[in-house]
Structures are given as C-alpha cells and as structure tokens.
Amino acid sequence: MRISSLVVSIVSALGTIGSSAQAQTLTDAALVERGHAVATAADCMACHTVPRTGKPFAGGYAIVSPLGTIYSTNITPSKTSGIGGYSEAEFSRAVRQGIRKDGAHLYPAMPYDSYAGITDEDMHALYAYFMHGVEPVDEVSKEQTALPFPFNLRFSMAFWNVLYAGTTPFTPVAGVSAEINRGAYLVNVLGHCTSCHTPRNALMGAIQSEALAGGFVGPWYAPNITSDPVSGIGGWTPDELVAYLRTGHAKGKNQAAGGMAEAVQNSLQYLPESDLAAIAAYLKSTDPIRDKTEERAAYEFGSPHSDEDSIRGTYPPTAHDSLASGKELYSGYCASCHQPNGAGSDDQAYPSLFHNTATGSIRPANLVAVILYGIDREVDGKEVLMPGFGKQSYVTPLTDRQIADLSNYVLQNFGNSQANVTPDDVAMARTGGPKPILATVQPFILPTLVGIAIVIILIAAGWFIGKRRRRLAPVAAR
Ligand code: HEC
Ligand code: HEC
Ligand code: HEC
Known part of the structure; x- marks a missing residue:
C-alpha cells in the first residue's frame, strides 16, 4: 500500500473528514451529526444527565467517588447555566485538560485523562454538536460538589495532572491495521474503558503498566479485559464480545450490570457494528496480563446443581423471612428466575449462574453487588431487570449475613468455590466498596x-x- 493511501485509509478509519473539517461552519448539519456520534462513543450522556428524570446534558448526576460525591455540571449551550459562553479553545481545554473556562481544575471524575487523546477533528465536531445540536437548559443543578479538605483544593489537581493526565491527541500506530487503531482510539480515548478497567494506585492514578487488567468501580469489579485467555477476554470470540458490547449480554460469559450496563445503555448499543468489531479486534490484540492466582477462565466454572428436593416442603412458601441457610435463600429468592439448578431460562433471558464471570471470578464483588443493587439496563427499548435485595429492595431487603450465605451457596455450587464472601464484605459493598488509601x-x-x-x-x-x-x-x- 502506498504511504498516501495508507494515510487516507487511517484518516477515514478515524471517521474524520480530513483537513476540510476545520473550515466547515459550526452549524453544518453533517459536522453536528458527526459530533453527535463522537459524543455517543464518548458517552458524555451517562454522567451529564440524571437518568430518567433529567434533561439531556443538564448535569446534576451524582458520581459517588471514594473521596465524596462529585456532581456533573450543565454542558448544554445555555449562556446562563451551561457552557454557552465557552469558545472552542476553552471547550477543548475543559474536555482534554480538565480546566474550566474560569481556570479552575475539574476533578478527574470527568475522564479528561482519556479524552486528552481526542483528535482535533473530533474535538471540532464535538464542539459543533454541543453548540448547535444540544437543546440549551437554563437550570443549574441544586446539588453542588463539596469535597472535604484537602480535596476541595481544586488546584491540587494540577499536580495530579502532571503525573497522570494525557497530553497529546491519539495518533495511529504504524504497522497496525486501521481496524485495530480505530479500536484503540475507541477503547483508550472516547470509550474511556480504561477509567474503569485499569487499576488505580494510592493517588488514584491509572497504573499504565496494568492497563485494562481490572479494577474496582465502587462495589463493582470491572474485570481484566486484556487478551489473556485465563484472566482476560482471550477466550471470548469476537462475536461474543460484539454481542456483549451491543446488548450487555453474552451467553455463557457475562451480563452487564453496574457501570457497564450504563456504558451499554447510553453509548455502546448505538455504535456502528464496525466500531464494535474494532473494539473487539483491539482488545484481542492487547498484551495479555495474567493474574497468577487464576488458573481457569472465570466463565469456565460451575455446573448445574439442585438442592430443591432436599428442602421441598420443609418451609411454607410464604415464610420468606424465616429462610435461614444459603440453599433456602436461593430457593426462595433466586430459583424462580435462575432455576433451581442455576441453569437459567431456556432463552437465557434469565442467565445461567454457572459459566458466568460474575460467579466464576476469584473476586466475588459483582455477585454481591448484583444481589444488593440488581440490574436495570435498557437496550433496543426493552428493559432487562433483576431486582436488588439491598435496603431499597421492593422484593425483600436481605441482611449482610443472608447475602453472604446466599453468595457462598452460589459460589460453592455454581461458581468458583475458592472465593468466599463474609458479612463484612457485604457491608463494605453497601457503603460503596473498598476504599483507596487516599480516602482512608x-x-x-x-x-x-x-x-x-x-x-x-x-x-x-x-x-x-x-x-x-x-x-x-x-x-x-x-
Ligand atoms: C465519567 C463521567 C463523565 C463523562 C463520561 C463526561 N463527563 Fe464532563 N464532567 C463530569 C463531571 C463530574 C464534571 C464536573 C467536575 C468538577 O466539578 O470538577 C464534568 C465537567 C465537564 C465540563 C466543565 C463544565 C463546567 O463549566 O463546569 C465540560 C465542558 C464537560 N464536562 C464536557 C464533557 C463532554 C463533552 C463529555 C463527553 C466527551 C463529558 N464531559 C463526559 C463527568 C463526566
Ligand atoms: C463505568 C465503568 C465502566 C466503563 C466505562 C466500562 N466498563 Fe466494562 N465493565 C465494567 C463492570 C463493572 C463490568 C462487570 C459487569 C458485570 O459483571 O455485571 C464490566 C464488564 C466488561 C466486560 C466483561 C468482562 C468479563 O470478564 O465478564 C467487557 C468485555 C467489558 N466490560 C468491556 C468494556 C469496554 C470495551 C469498555 C469501553 C468501551 C468498557 N467495558 C467500559 C465497568 C465499566
Ligand atoms: C425476577 C428475576 C430474577 C431474580 C429473582 C433474580 N435474578 Fe439474577 N438476573 C436476572 C436477570 C434478568 C439478569 C440479567 C440478564 C441479562 O443481563 O441479560 C440476572 C443476572 C444475574 C447475575 C449476573 C450478574 C452480573 O453482574 O454479571 C447473577 C450473578 C445473578 N443474576 C444472581 C442472582 C441471585 C443470587 C439471585 C437471588 C438473590 C437472583 N439473581 C435473583 C433475573 C433475576
């Protein structure tokens, strides 16, 4: 391939309109539409809109960080309450460097460390979209961020940025296919998958040498998605990955809950098939990172098992609060959907609890979190629902001890029997998961x-x- 045609194919793979982009007027419909696509892939909606009740991009969404609650702001083009007064350069500085129009530093809850890699062309389109494709909302959210000392000192982020923030826009790697380059851009920059799937150090900076090797996001665990066949997604077919990203459901592998459900609902389900294939191709091409304590892939654990016969008739079906042991709790609260033997429904709309990374992982965080918080994901206009059994449960709030017993029953019979859950683990998941040293x-x-x-x-x-x-x-x- 000639150099020039390689460049053209990379540039077009990045979806750019080439050098003419800068010359286009901001109201150009095609440019605004392109900016909309960039905003979708970057999932600006997830954090800047209150689910169900909020107006698009009007802010006020609470991000519960270990350091305290951070509220997103209004990024509609409102002159009084939003970013209507931002010039393109100021907008770019906010999104790529985390610096507000007034010069104050943003908290990295806004993933500017990933967005630093947004290309100039995409940035231009994104600005056009936010100025001309988004309805202005003249309301400032009542909730304002007020972190405790010393995190209320926004200028301290300047030091953090020197250590952890990115500085240069993404450039395609030579000798790598256009598809993989596109996937790298979507994963590391726009999709900011790293902000959840890369572990963080004591100062909450992403550990680059362990990129995509898995990390806690509050009570949830975003698993290793490097190409390793044991610890990562090496054993997933590209089709399974694409299905998972588009619907949040990959049969025999996992279902998306927590932050992953939001990523699917607000962003990934709308990406073109070619982009999802590019993400899968890139993930499969990453350097494998193995957790030495793991010997089998998490989705390989478990088989059908039923204790229903041994407990049938031993308690009245209405006596739910008297259920004591893990197997009784399972029979009472889970078996109706996941079946007494854990195999799930025939169509797997109620998924199997064996061959599921949530139960096969050595870290049972997602099993505990899904019992506490349930699943609520909307894809293709249809809702996927599993009730939670935490404090707000509309079924029955279960105690820490009950959830621990239930989890251990599921782990022993359907999942990784080396994993174990204590009532303290459940209590920690209720209060937002393990705390980093900085918060402690x-x-x-x-x-x-x-x-x-x-x-x-x-x-x-x-x-x-x-x-x-x-x-x-x-x-x-x-
Ligand atoms: C993971 C959550 C998250 C995502 C995704 C996200 N933001 Fe933000 N953003 C925030 C939070 C939180 C703040 C406020 C941070 C603060 O107060 O320090 C913020 C602040 C901003 C600001 C500063 C506005 C102001 O004057 O206060 C701009 C501009 C912005 N975001 C644009 C975007 C755009 C454009 C996208 C998509 C490309 C995006 N954000 C995606 C969380 C997010
Ligand atoms: C807001 C945090 C967050 C973001 C952003 C995010 N993920 Fe996830 N991801 C998670 C969590 C949490 C899980 C576990 C879901 C579960 O088991 O319910 C997960 C699960 C997955 C899995 C399944 C892994 C397994 O072994 O079961 C894949 C694949 C994945 N994510 C890919 C991605 C990709 C690709 C992106 C970026 C486009 C991304 N994720 C962005 C939090 C996130
Ligand atoms: C009303 C039906 C229903 C009940 C009751 C129910 N579930 Fe679920 N469960 C679901 C659905 C639906 C999903 C997600 C399917 C999807 O995402 O495609 C799910 C998913 C899961 C997952 C995978 C989660 C992940 O993060 O990957 C686990 C584990 C699980 N359920 C365990 C349980 C346990 C344990 C109980 C009993 C406390 C239970 N479920 C009760 C319907 C139910």
Whole structure:
C-alpha cells in the first residue's frame, strides 16, 4: 500500500473528514451529526444527565467517588447555566485538560485523562454538536460538589495532572491495521474503558503498566479485559464480545450490570457494528496480563446443581423471612428466575449462574453487588431487570449475613468455590466498596496538618523565647 493511501485509509478509519473539517461552519448539519456520534462513543450522556428524570446534558448526576460525591455540571449551550459562553479553545481545554473556562481544575471524575487523546477533528465536531445540536437548559443543578479538605483544593489537581493526565491527541500506530487503531482510539480515548478497567494506585492514578487488567468501580469489579485467555477476554470470540458490547449480554460469559450496563445503555448499543468489531479486534490484540492466582477462565466454572428436593416442603412458601441457610435463600429468592439448578431460562433471558464471570471470578464483588443493587439496563427499548435485595429492595431487603450465605451457596455450587464472601464484605459493598488509601487517610489529613502546624508553632515559640531570654540575660551569663 502506498504511504498516501495508507494515510487516507487511517484518516477515514478515524471517521474524520480530513483537513476540510476545520473550515466547515459550526452549524453544518453533517459536522453536528458527526459530533453527535463522537459524543455517543464518548458517552458524555451517562454522567451529564440524571437518568430518567433529567434533561439531556443538564448535569446534576451524582458520581459517588471514594473521596465524596462529585456532581456533573450543565454542558448544554445555555449562556446562563451551561457552557454557552465557552469558545472552542476553552471547550477543548475543559474536555482534554480538565480546566474550566474560569481556570479552575475539574476533578478527574470527568475522564479528561482519556479524552486528552481526542483528535482535533473530533474535538471540532464535538464542539459543533454541543453548540448547535444540544437543546440549551437554563437550570443549574441544586446539588453542588463539596469535597472535604484537602480535596476541595481544586488546584491540587494540577499536580495530579502532571503525573497522570494525557497530553497529546491519539495518533495511529504504524504497522497496525486501521481496524485495530480505530479500536484503540475507541477503547483508550472516547470509550474511556480504561477509567474503569485499569487499576488505580494510592493517588488514584491509572497504573499504565496494568492497563485494562481490572479494577474496582465502587462495589463493582470491572474485570481484566486484556487478551489473556485465563484472566482476560482471550477466550471470548469476537462475536461474543460484539454481542456483549451491543446488548450487555453474552451467553455463557457475562451480563452487564453496574457501570457497564450504563456504558451499554447510553453509548455502546448505538455504535456502528464496525466500531464494535474494532473494539473487539483491539482488545484481542492487547498484551495479555495474567493474574497468577487464576488458573481457569472465570466463565469456565460451575455446573448445574439442585438442592430443591432436599428442602421441598420443609418451609411454607410464604415464610420468606424465616429462610435461614444459603440453599433456602436461593430457593426462595433466586430459583424462580435462575432455576433451581442455576441453569437459567431456556432463552437465557434469565442467565445461567454457572459459566458466568460474575460467579466464576476469584473476586466475588459483582455477585454481591448484583444481589444488593440488581440490574436495570435498557437496550433496543426493552428493559432487562433483576431486582436488588439491598435496603431499597421492593422484593425483600436481605441482611449482610443472608447475602453472604446466599453468595457462598452460589459460589460453592455454581461458581468458583475458592472465593468466599463474609458479612463484612457485604457491608463494605453497601457503603460503596473498598476504599483507596487516599480516602482512608482523608479524615487524618487535616488533624495531621494541624498537628504539624502546632509542633512548628511550639518549636518557633521555643526558639523565640530562648532567643529573648538570651538577649535579656546579663552579658556575663551569655
Ligand atoms: C465519567 C463521567 C463523565 C463523562 C463520561 C463526561 N463527563 Fe464532563 N464532567 C463530569 C463531571 C463530574 C464534571 C464536573 C467536575 C468538577 O466539578 O470538577 C464534568 C465537567 C465537564 C465540563 C466543565 C463544565 C463546567 O463549566 O463546569 C465540560 C465542558 C464537560 N464536562 C464536557 C464533557 C463532554 C463533552 C463529555 C463527553 C466527551 C463529558 N464531559 C463526559 C463527568 C463526566
Ligand atoms: C463505568 C465503568 C465502566 C466503563 C466505562 C466500562 N466498563 Fe466494562 N465493565 C465494567 C463492570 C463493572 C463490568 C462487570 C459487569 C458485570 O459483571 O455485571 C464490566 C464488564 C466488561 C466486560 C466483561 C468482562 C468479563 O470478564 O465478564 C467487557 C468485555 C467489558 N466490560 C468491556 C468494556 C469496554 C470495551 C469498555 C469501553 C468501551 C468498557 N467495558 C467500559 C465497568 C465499566
Ligand atoms: C425476577 C428475576 C430474577 C431474580 C429473582 C433474580 N435474578 Fe439474577 N438476573 C436476572 C436477570 C434478568 C439478569 C440479567 C440478564 C441479562 O443481563 O441479560 C440476572 C443476572 C444475574 C447475575 C449476573 C450478574 C452480573 O453482574 O454479571 C447473577 C450473578 C445473578 N443474576 C444472581 C442472582 C441471585 C443470587 C439471585 C437471588 C438473590 C437472583 N439473581 C435473583 C433475573 C433475576
């Protein structure tokens, strides 16, 4: 292939309109439509709209971070309440570098560390869309972000950015197919898959050497999606990956709940098939990262098993709160949909609980989280629902002990029997999952700083008093 045609194919693979993009007027319908596609792939909707009740992009969506709740802002083109006053350069700086029009730093809950890679052409189209394709909403959300000290000091993000934020727009890697380059752009930049699937260090920066190797997102665990056949998605066919991304459901593999359900619902289901294939091709091409404690893929665990006969008739069907053991709880709350033997319904609309990464993983976080929070995902206008059994449950709120017993029953009989759930694990999942060190030490930062300040004041006072004493003392005594 000639260099020029390679460049053309890469440029067109990135969906760009070439150098003419910059010259197009912002109201150009094709440009606005392209910006809409970029916004969809980047899932701006998920965070900037309150689900069900909120107006599109009017903000106010609560992102529960381990450091406190961060509220998204209004990014409609409203001049009074939104970003109507942003120039294209200011918009680009906010999205790619996390700096607001007024110069204040945004929190990385806005994934500007990924968006830093957005190409100039896509950025231009995105601006056109937000200025001319989005309805202005003149309302500021009542909820405002108020993180505790020291995280309320927005300028501290400038230091974080030096360490962890990206700086350059994505450039295709030479010698790699246009499809894989497109997939890399969708995964690492627009789709910001890394913001959930890459583990974070003590300062909550993404650990680049473990890109896509799996990380906690609140109480959920975003699994390893590198190409490793044991720890990652190496054993998934490209078709299974595409089905999962488009519908949130891959038979015999997993169903999307938590943040993944939102990604499917707001973004991935609308991507063209070629983009989903590109994501699958890229994931399959990533360097495999293996967790040494794992020997089999999570979706390989388990087989049908039923205890229904042993408990039949031992309790009245209405006596739900008297159900004590894991098997009774399973029979009472889960078997109606997932079947007594865990195989799920024939069409797998109620999925099998064996051959499911949520139950086969050595980290049973997603099993616990789905029992607590359930699933609510809308795809192709149809709703996929599993009730949660947490505090707000419309079925029955279960206790930490009951959920632990139930989880262990499921793990022992359908999943990874090496995994184990304690009531404390359930309690932690209720309060938002494992806390990073930064959040754990937060309550001590202010007292520590005050303590250090007091020590400094005491030393300074001692030095000052000592000096005065010396000065006041008779010359002979010095
Ligand atoms: C994962 C959640 C998330 C996604 C996805 C997201 N944002 Fe944000 N965004 C936020 C949050 C949270 C804030 C406010 C952060 C703060 O107050 O520090 C924000 C702030 C902003 C701001 C600053 C507005 C202002 O003046 O306060 C702009 C502009 C913006 N986002 C644009 C976008 C665009 C465009 C996209 C899609 C390409 C996008 N965001 C996707 C969470 C998100
Ligand atoms: C907001 C966080 C978040 C984002 C963004 C996200 N994911 Fe996920 N992902 C998750 C969680 C959580 C799960 C586990 C879902 C479950 O088991 O219910 C998951 C599961 C998956 C799985 C199934 C893995 C397995 O072993 O079961 C794949 C594949 C996947 N995600 C791919 C992607 C891709 C590709 C992107 C970017 C386009 C992406 N995800 C973006 C949170 C996220
Ligand atoms: C009313 C029917 C219903 C009940 C009752 C029910 N589920 Fe589900 N469950 C579902 C549906 C529907 C899905 C998701 C299917 C999909 O996403 O395509 C699901 C998914 C799951 C998953 C996979 C989640 C993931 O994150 O990958 C697990 C594990 C699970 N259920 C366990 C349970 C357990 C344990 C119980 C009992 C406490 C239970 N379910 C009760 C309908 C139900």
